[in-house]
Amino acid sequence: GDSVTQTEGLVTLTKGLPVMLNCTYQTTYSPFLFWYVQHLNEAPKLLLKSSTDNKRTEHQGFYATLHKSSSSFHLQKSSVQLSDSALYFCALIRNNRIFFGDGTQLVVKP
């Protein structure tokens, strides 16, 4: 069945370093992929959504590229800030149903 896998439960980094949060998916159809970010005591909100295959999408310094060949949509940022500390969810929409990954907690230290 359709699913999303986020392999890291927790990522801890020092401010200024690059980060990549993994997201792979499984589906037999053409997917739409999303990244949502949830800050402490707030609601999740959309960070990025996928475009066409192998095309990079960017927002607020974060970027991701949908790679259908590897079923991936990893989230990256070249230099993390303290304010990036949050919970990040990867999500797949296929055939009008949404599937969320388990989330990756990103902790950025000074």
Place this chain on the structure above:
Amino acid sequence: ETAVFQTPNYHVTQVGNEVSFNCKQTLGHDTMYWYKQDSKKLLKIMFSYNNKQLIVNETVPRRFSPQSSDKAHLNLRIKSVEPEDSAVYLCASSLDRAAEQFFGPGTRLTVL
């Protein structure tokens, strides 16, 4: 700017009681959802509601039921709460089922 509204923010109750949570969206969206976010922060979809069609996650216990008066409102009723129902319940809406979702601030339920 908030466009998905939930009430109450918090609710504390005892095992066996009935509770009801409200959700309203002002985005003109056609689809609304209820999610449960547990203490491990996992997001589990419970229901989606689109044009009076209800899609239920089969793992949701029968004591949970969605109630909709129109496409801008989707409430959640829990008939007889149990301790494992303690969680944050998030309401969301989207233009259609293939579009991005906008989440409300959530209702935190504590069952004693």
